[in-house]
Amino acid sequence: MQYKSIDGLDKKISKLIMGNDNQIYFDEAAKLWDHWIEVGGNAFDNAHIYGQGSMEKLLGDWHRKRDNLKDLVIIAKGAHTPNCDPKSITSQLTESLDRLQTETADIYIMHRDNTEIPVDEFIDVLNEEKNKGRIKIFGGSNWTLNRFKEANNWAEENNKVKFSVLNNNLALCKMIKPLWDGCISSNDQEILTYLESTKTAHLSWSSQGRGYFLPDDITQQIEEKITKDESSWRQPGEHSSGPLSCFDSEDNRERKVRAIDLAKKLNTDSQNIAGAWPLNLDFPSFALIGPRIISEIDSSLKNLDLELTKEQVNWLNLKD
Numbered sequence: 001m002q003y004k005s006i007d008g009l010d011k012k013i014s015k016l017i018m019g020n021d022n023q024i025y026f027d028e029a030a031k032l033w034d035h036w037i038e039v040g041g042n043a044f045d046n047a048h049i050y051g052q053g054s055m056e057k058l059l060g061d062w063h064r065k066r067d068n069l070k071d072l073v074i075i076a077k078g079a080h081t082p083n084c085d086p087k088s089i090t091s092q093l094t095e096s097l098d099r100l101q102t103e104t105a106d107i108y109i110m111h112r113d114n115t116e117i118p119v120d121e122f123i124d125v126l127n128e129e130k131n132k133g134r135i136k137i138f139g140g141s142n143w144t145l146n147r148f149k150e151a152n153n154w155a156e157e158n159n160k161v162k163f164s165v166l167n168n169n170l171a172l173c174k175m176i177k178p179l180w181d182g183c184i185s186s187n188d189q190e191i192l193t194y195l196e197s198t199k200t201a202h203l204s205w206s207s208q209g210r211g212y213f214l215p216d217d218i219t220q221q222i223e224e225k226i227t228k229d230e231s232s233w234r235q236p237g238e239h240s241s242g243p244l245s246c247f248d249s250e251d252n253r254e255r256k257v258r259a260i261d262l263a264k265k266l267n268t269d270s271q272n273i274a275g276a277w278p279l280n281l282d283f284p285s286f287a288l289i290g291p292r293i294i295s296e297i298d299s300s301l302k303n304l305d306l307e308l309t310k311e312q313v314n315w316l317n318l319k320d
Contacts, residue, residue, distance in 0.1 A: 001040025002304050004284045006201045008137040008164055009106055013073050015279055016300060017043040017203060019290040020059055021050040029058050030065075035294045037068070039301060045203070045288050046100065047077035047111055048092045053099050060101035069102060075203075076105035077141060077167075081182055084114035086125040093134060108135035109167050109203075112182050113143045119151040120158070127160050139165025141205075142184045145191045166195070170204035170285070172255055172277040172316055173212045173247040177239055187317070195283040204278050207287035208300075212243040212252065213259050213274035219243050251318060258316050268306065273316070275303035280313050 003012035018036050023029035033044075046056050056076075063069045078092035079085065089110065097103065108129065110122065126138045140148060140163055148166060155162035168186040169175050175185035186192065186202060195202055211222040223242035230240055239245045259270040266273070278285050291297045314320070 001042075001301070002279075004201075004286065006107075006137065006164055006284060008161075009073070011042070011073055011106065013043050013286060014041045015286050015304065016041060017045050017075070017286055017288045019205070019288045020044050020046045020055045022290055022292055023055065023058055024051070026058055026061060030062055032291065032294060032297070033059075033062055034066075035297060037066075037071075039297065041297075042071060043073040043075065043286075045075045045077070045205075046096070047080070048096050049080050049111070053095065056096055056099035060099055064101050073106045074100060074102060074104075075107040075109060076100065076135075077109045077111045079114075080111035081114070084110070084112045085117060086121050089122070089125050090129065093129060097134060104133055105135050106137070107165060108138040109165060110138075110140045111142070113140060113147055115147065119147065120154050123151055123155050123158075123160050123162070127155075130161055137161075137164040139163045139167055139201075139203075141167035142182050143168070144184060145188075145194055149194070163200075165201045165203055166191075167203040167205065169206050170202060170278050171207050171209045171212075171247075172259065172274045173209040173243075173252040174249075174255075175206075175246055176249045176252070177246050179206065179210075179241040179246050192281070195281070195285075199283050201284040201286065202278075202281075203286045203288060205288045207278050207289065208271060208275045208303075209247050210241070210243040211271070212247045213256055213271045254318060255316060258318075262312060262316065266306065268302065272299075272302045272306060273308075275300060276306035276308055277313065277316055279303060280306070280308040282310070 002015045004015055005012050018041055076096045079089045129135045152162040168184045170186040174187040211219055223244040226242035227240040259273040263270040263273045278287050289300045
């Protein structure tokens with residue numbers, strides 16, 4: 001495992017972060033998380049809405065049985081639309097900390113933004129929670145660059161603690177259609193330039209494009225499975241959140257061709273090239289992964305072994 005630091009935290013964070021959004025049964029989750037610890041992982045991404053709180057409860061029970069909370073980096077997310085407001089930040093954080101069986105979240109992330117609410121109201125409540133000791137640092141998920149900068153500028157002007165983390169999608173394949181309403185991609189030159197110049201930490205979700213860089217037949221199978229699984233709840237007109245529905249485009253097909261080409265030269269898989277891409281950017285960049293079984297953890301660990309040059313990073317992202 002490899003680690004990086006974020007200002008404001010006294011623990012180093014594993015560059016790969018375990019997404020805690022898909023485990024249902026304790027025994028299966030425990031096997032996965034025990035292995036995660038064995039290979040050096042220490043960070044867990046949680047959200048108030050995942051499994052209506054059941055995912056947070058599972059992790060709380062697990063770390064209590066293992067007595068290892070002091071070794072973990074706990075990420076809590078809340079204030080998802082339609083409950084994206086200062087009051088919900090406080091109330092949902094209370095519920096999340098109770099489920100997670102901890103007094104403090106190392107990182108708190110707003111799951112969405114609400115542009116109808118001035119940024120100072122969000123900064124104020126997040127500073128209040130930090131001053132209470134209930135969070136250590138905080139950030140925003142699916143925030144535009146303009147709102148993120150506006151929030152931090154206001155914080156600096158008013159002697160408040162500012163956002164430390166941006167948590168958007170950041171994958172080699174640029175998101176064409178949002179996976180879910182309100183989702184934002186950081187594979188945008190203006191955002192990447194900002195992250196590089198400010199060295200702002202970025203935590204990327206769907207960092208491997210949900211399987212977009214796997215062989216075409218496997219990508220198609222994933223697309224069909226997700227489409228089928230989501231058919232019972234998707235609204236009319238909503239697209240699947242599968243890799244082809246969200247990422248397929250002429251540019252991304254070229255990115256895939258280049259990933260395959262580089263994988264052959266480096267004797268690895270194109271999926272690992274894609275997984276390594278966000279980890280090799282020139283700022284503190286972390287990647288959320290969502291393994292369901294142990295072998296998927298091990299395959300993602302290979303992403304860490306690939307050191308891409310600046311030229312390779314740019315070439316893969318069509319910046320020749």
